[in-house]
Amino acid sequence: LRRPEARGQWGETALRRTVEAAGMVEHVHFNEQVTVGSADGSSSRPDLVVHLAGGKHVVVDAKVPFIGVLEANEARDEKTKAERLKAHARHLRDHIDGLASKTYWEQFESTPEFVVLFVPAENFLNAALEQDPTLLERGFEKNVVIATPATPATRKNSTGARRARPRPRPSPPANPPTAIARRRNSRAGPKIRMIATNAPRASRNRTPAS
Secondary structure, eight states: OOSHHHHHHHHHHHHHHHHHHTTOOBTTTEEESOOEEOTTSOEEOOSEEEEOGGGOEEEEEEOOOOHHHHHHHHOSSHHHHHHHHHHHHHHHHHHHHHHHHTOGGGTSTTOOSOEEEEOSOHHHHHHHHHHOTTHHHHHHHTTEEEEOTTHHHHHHHHTTSSOOOOOOOOOOOOOOHHHHHHHHHHHHHHHHHHHHHHHHHHHHHSOOOO
C-alpha cells in the first residue's frame, strides 16, 4: 500500500463493498467511475455516484491517507511518531481541499452542494482527528462530508432507499378437524348411551309367547 495506485484500488474496493453491504445494487443505486465533463472542457471521474430518490445524486470519492499512519506505527521513538501522525492529518486536510476544488456538484445535475470523501478505515480518520479536531468542520466549510464504512448504510436508510415491507397480519386460526370431531362425538355419545340403557327395558316389558 505504499504505492498510490495500490492505495487507490484498495479505497475503491472498500467503497464498493461498503455500499453493497448496505444493500445497494450497481446500476440501480450507484454507478462507478462515471466520467463527466466541465464547462472548461476538462473531465472528471469520481469513484462512485449514488442515486437517490427524486432523481438526485451524491458524488463519493475514496481517499486513503495511509502513509503517515504506517510510518507512525514503524517509528522507533515518540517524536518521530508524533511528527508522522501530524503529517497524516495534513494529508487528509489536503485531500479535503483537493476534493472541494473539483466542485462535482456543479458538474452533475440534481446534486446537493457537497461531495463525500470516503475514508476506508475508521482508525485512519480517528488518528487524523486526534491531531487536528477541526478537520470535520473544515470539510463542512468546503462542502466535503467525510465518511467511513459505517456511514453509507446510515445514509441509505435515512434517504429511504430501503423501505421496510409491512408484515401481513396473521389470519385467525381455523377450527382444527380434531375439535370438530370431538364435538360431533360428544353429541353422538348420549344417543348411543340412551339406546343402550333403553334396550333392556323393552325386553323386560315384552310378554312371553305361550
